[in-house]
Amino acid sequence: MPSSGPDRQSGPGPASGLMIAGLSSGSGKTVISLGLMRALRDKGVDIRAAKAGPDYIDPGFHRVALGRDSVNLDPYAMSPALLSSLAGSRGGEFLLVEGVMGIHDGGNASSATLASILGLPVVLVMDISGQAETAAAVAAGIRDSLRRTGGKLAGVIFNRCRSERHRNMAASALAETGIDLFGAVPDDDGIMVPSRHLGLVQADDLDAADTIIAAAAEVMQKGADLEKIIAAGQPLRRHDGESESRAIAIPPPGQRIAVARDRAFGFAYSHLLTGWQQAGAEICPFSPLADEAAPEDCDFIYLPGGYPELHLSELTAAGRFHESLRQAAANEIPVYGECGGYMVLGQTITGADGQAVPMAGLLDCETSFARRQLHLGYRQLETLGDIPLPPRAIAHEFHYTTAVSEKGEPVFTASDREGRALGTMGVRKGSVFGSYAHLIAAC
DSSP: OOOSSOOOOOSSOOSEEEEEEESSTTSSHHHHHHHHHHHHHHTTOOEEEEEESSOSSHHHHHHHHHSSOOEEEOTTTSOHHHHHHHHHTTOSSEEEEEEEEETTTTGGGSHHHHHHHHTOOEEEEEEOTTOSTHHHHHHHHHHHHHHHTTOOEEEEEEEEEOSHHHHHHHHHHHHHHTOOEEEEEEOOGGGOOOEETTEEOOGGGOTTHHHHHHHHHHHHHHHBOHHHHHHTOBOOOOOTTOOGGGGOSSOOSOSEEEEEOSTTSOOOOHHHHHHHHHTTOEEEEEOTTTTOOOOTTOSEEEEOOSOGGGOHHHHHTOHHHHHHHHHHHHTTOOEEEETHHHHHHSSEEEOTTSOEEEOOOOSEEEEESSSOOOEEEEEEEEEOSSOSSOSEEEEEEEESOEEEEEESBOSEEEEOTTOOEEEEEOEEETTEEEESOEEEEEO
C-alpha cells in the first residue's frame, strides 16, 4: 500500500540553505547531493531537500535519503513569493537544493536564477576526470558570473578524481583563485544511479537505492568537509507578499481527492498535494497496481504521471480499478490524468513490443511506447470549458510515448516557453479529461 500522503511539515522555515549545482547534466550533482543529504542527516542536522525545476524523479531519491518529502522549486513556473514560501515552509534547520542541468542552463529557469531569488550560495560540483588545473579557471569563471547577478559561489566539490596526484593538481590551482575546496570524490561506479528512458530510474523501482545513497554518504563523510559546507549556508531570502496561502500553487480541485500512488503513478508533485492539504482538502491515495478502487466518496480522481508502459499487464488486469473509474465517470465525478495517467484513461497503450494493451477506455485516445519520440519543454496552458483546473497554468511536458490517436473536446490551448502557439492539448469526454502536460502552478 502506498504511503498515506505527502509529508506535512510545519514550524519555521530552514535557518539557512545551499544550492548544489553542476556544469552539466551528468556531472554527479545528484549522487553528491544525495550523499550530502544522508551524511548531514546522520550527523544530526535537521535537513530538508528541494529540487530546482520540474524534475519529478530526483525528489523520490531525496525522500529515500532523508525519509521525508522533497519539494520542486521552479523559477520559471513559480513567482518569487511562491518559491520563497515553498522553500520556507519546509521546516528544519538546513535546506539543500539540488540544481538542474548546468548552473546557467535554462535562462530564467536555471539553477543560478533560483539561487539568486532565494539568496542561496552555490556549491559547484565539477567532474574533473578529463582535466586538472583547468578546473580552477572554470570555477573562477563561474564565481565571476554569479557575482554579476548578485549570486555567490561558496565553494567547489571535485568529482571523479582519478588519483591523489590528480586531486592535488586541481586543488593547488583552485587555492590560487581563493575559492574553497569543500571536498573531492573519487571515480566510483558503485555510487552511480542507473538511467531509464526519462532519466534516472525511480527510487521506488530501484531496490539498491538506499544502499547507493548510504555508500555516497560514506564517500562524502570521508571526502568532504561537512562542517565547512554547513557553515557556508545562508538564510533564505524572503519576498514581499509571501504567506502560507501563497504556498498553494494550484487551488484544490476537490474536497476529497483520490490520488493514484504507486510505481506506475509516481510523478505527483509534492507541492501540489501539500498545498491542497493546506487549503483543507483530503488526499486519499490508492494503488492501481494493487487493483485498488478509487474511493467511492471522493469528489475528484487524479492519476499522475509515471511509467504505466512498464506495468501494462498489471494495469490491464486491474478490474476493480477500471470499474471504479467508470463508475466515477457515470456519476459525473471529475477524473483527471496527466501524462502516464492520461495514457491509462485512453483506449490502449502499445508497449515496446508493438502489442496494444487495453486500458480504461474512458477517453478516445491511443498511445504508443513503440513509436518513441521525445516531447520536452514548458507549456503555457489555457483551460477550455468547465473543468476544475486553473484558467491559466504553467506546465511541463516530458515523455517519449506518442499519442497516435486523439479524438474529442480538447482540454487546453498551449504555447511553448517563448509564446509560440502549439495548438490544443489533451482530450475530454464528459467528466473525464487529461493531457500529457504536468501542471506546476497557476499563473
